[in-house]
Amino acid sequence: MLLIVALCIPPVLGIAGVASDILAHTRYFGSNPVKEVEHFLGRWTLRLIFATLTITPLRQISGWNWLAKHRRTLGLFAFAYLTLHWIAYAFLDVQLDWGELKKDLLKRPYIFLGMTALLLMIPLVITSTKAMIRRLGRNWTKLHRLIYIIAILGVIHYSMAVKKDLTDPLTYGAVLLVLYGWRIYRATRSRPAPA
Amino acid sequence: MHIRRAPDVPSSEITKEDHYLNRREWIAAAVAAGAAAGFVPQTLQALAQGQGPVATGTPYGLQKDDKPTPWEDVTGYNNFYEFGTAKEDPAQYAKGFKPKPWTVKVDGMVKNAADYQLEDFLKPAKIEDRIYRHRCVEAWSMVIPWRGFSLSDILKRAEPTSQAKFVEFTTLFDPRRMPGQTMRVLDWPYVEGLRLDEAMHPLALMVTGVYGRDLPNQNGAPLRLHVPWKYGFKSVKSIVRIRLVDKQPRNTWNLSAPDEYGFYSNVNPEVDHPRWTQATERRIGEFSKRKTLMFNGYADQVASMYTGMDLRKNY
Numbered sequence: 001m002l003l004i005v006a007l008c009i010p011p012v013l014g015i016a017g018v019a020s021d022i023l024a025h026t027r028y029f030g031s032n033p034v035k036e037v038e039h040f041l042g043r044w045t046l047r048l049i050f051a052t053l054t055i056t057p058l059r060q061i062s063g064w065n066w067l068a069k070h071r072r073t074l075g076l077f078a079f080a081y082l083t084l085h086w087i088a089y090a091f092l093d094v095q096l097d098w099g100e101l102k103k104d105l106l107k108r109p110y111i112f113l114g115m116t117a118l119l120l121m122i123p124l125v126i127t128s129t130k131a132m133i134r135r136l137g138r139n140w141t142k143l144h145r146l147i148y149i150i151a152i153l154g155v156i157h158y159s160m161a162v163k164k165d166l167t168d169p170l171t172y173g174a175v176l177l178v179l180y181g182w183r184i185y186r187a188t189r190s191r192p193a194p195a
Numbered sequence: 196m197h198i199r200r201a202p203d204v205p206s207s208e209i210t211k212e213d214h215y216l217n218r219r220e221w222i223a224a225a226v227a228a229g230a231a232a233g234f235v236p237q238t239l240q241a242l243a244q245g246q247g248p249v250a251t252g253t254p255y256g257l258q259k260d261d262k263p264t265p266w267e268d269v270t271g272y273n274n275f276y277e278f279g280t281a282k283e284d285p286a287q288y289a290k291g292f293k294p295k296p297w298t299v300k301v302d303g304m305v306k307n308a309a310d311y312q313l314e315d316f317l318k319p320a321k322i323e324d325r326i327y328r329h330r331c332v333e334a335w336s337m338v339i340p341w342r343g344f345s346l347s348d349i350l351k352r353a354e355p356t357s358q359a360k361f362v363e364f365t366t367l368f369d370p371r372r373m374p375g376q377t378m379r380v381l382d383w384p385y386v387e388g389l390r391l392d393e394a395m396h397p398l399a400l401m402v403t404g405v406y407g408r409d410l411p412n413q414n415g416a417p418l419r420l421h422v423p424w425k426y427g428f429k430s431v432k433s434i435v436r437i438r439l440v441d442k443q444p445r446n447t448w449n450l451s452a453p454d455e456y457g458f459y460s461n462v463n464p465e466v467d468h469p470r471w472t473q474a475t476e477r478r479i480g481e482f483s484k485r486k487t488l489m490f491n492g493y494a495d496q497v498a499s500m501y502t503g504m505d506l507r508k509n510y
Binding site: 022025027030031032034035092095097100103104108110160161163164165167 | 267268271272276280282283333335378380381451452467469470471472474475477479480482483484
């Protein structure tokens with residue numbers, strides 16, 4: 001419950017801030033609130049995806065198995081953030097100019113990658129119920145490995161969207177590398193030595 | 196050399212003084228009420244008491260609904276990578292920058308090459324307040340009340356030789372004073388260029404102030420260019436050198452990403468940036484998007500310089 005309340009804070013602040021900036025000309029998001037909230041929600045999406053990817057290493061290191069049951073909450077919120085990020089882009093930024101949305105998707109690779117990541121997340125959301133987990137069995141684990149690809153797409157999308165300064169996207173990329181590196185390290189270490 | 200006459204400004208375009216006065220009275224009343232209630236920041240109170248920056252000047256190329264962009268945005272939302280890559284960085288990291296004394300080297304293919312002190316330019320110059328439209332290549336725009344003088348003043352004084360075809364501008368390179376230059380995000384120093392006829396155009400403004408005040412450091416103090424029909428990155432800041440040359444000069448953003456930023460970089464709604472549309476723009480302070488105008492609304496004054504040129508190729 002506490003986790004759910006905490007996860008509501010960034011998007012609620014973001015939406016309240018941008019609404020106030022647009023309607024009441026406050027400056028919570030500075031001079032260009034639409035762009036800022038779009039990027040704010042995008043970065044928070046990546047952070048939550050990373051949080052879901054941190055659960056397993058954290059359990060392995062600390063033995064805190066109770067973390068596992070929160071992974072779904074984090075994942076669902078990641079999708080909610082991503083949806084808000086898309087709404088900020090399509091409604092506030094492009095303002096539902098369909099011709100422009102289409103051109104963005106087809107001609108601008110970073111938009112295409114972002115949209116791909118969003119679509120790939122939908123099956124993960126649909127199969128997140130207990131019943132679906134039971135029904136899919138081992139296939140559920142396989143399907144949910146999609147998150148590894150989604151996270152990579154997210155970081156590439158971010159690095160292609162910035163104009164010149166790659167510091168932030170590379171920082172996110174480095175974190176992802178650590179999260180994946182741990183898994184590779186575990187996998188190679190625990191494999192029995194060849195006979 | 197053919198020198199174009201300054202564009203005529205219809206008297207209907209000039210904002211009447213009483214309009215400003217009315218506006219300020221209104222602000223004063225509103226701020227007084229707000230101050231009594233305790234929720235108006237001090238800067239706004241100062242503004243209402245007449246200490247603040249006031250947008251004055253002759254409008255050039257403004258559209259019916261163009262209003263000066265607030266001071267806070269003009270001086271708080273800047274692309275000036277010499278002081279950091281985030282929009283708020285220049286206002287923060289340029290605080291301690293000392294723009295005086297300032298020397299500008301004028302050299303190359305000129306009869307009168309010299310090192311000028313900033314005052315050498317200012318004393319004989321006809322300083323004017325001009326309100327210009329400003330369009331960033333990132334698809335946002337502002338309306339800015341600049342103070343400055345025509346770039347052609349400097350060039351005429353230097354007397355370009357007959358070989359001179361282009362003008363190259365260089366920004367100060369001094370990483371101790373410009374902390375953003377310690378990062379190699381661009382190839383320092385920042386260089387830009389114009390064709391000589393573009394540089395001689397009466398709209399090409401050497402800017403020394405904004406909102407009736409000295410130019411703040413984050414806006415390119417003490418001397419910057421503003422070429423209102425081109426994307427903002429052409430309008431090079433904190434200029435230390437103006438060189439007349441016979442070949443098209445390099446320009447920093449073009450060196451950094453040639454397929455994204457050209458030499459001419461005239462505002463053109465029909466030629467998209469590879470990563471975003473240039474057909475529309477967001478005016479800072481507004482929610483709805485505006486249509487971007489050819490040459491940023493200055494087509495009548497500048498289009499003739501590009502007759503016969505393929506603007507898609509020469510982006």
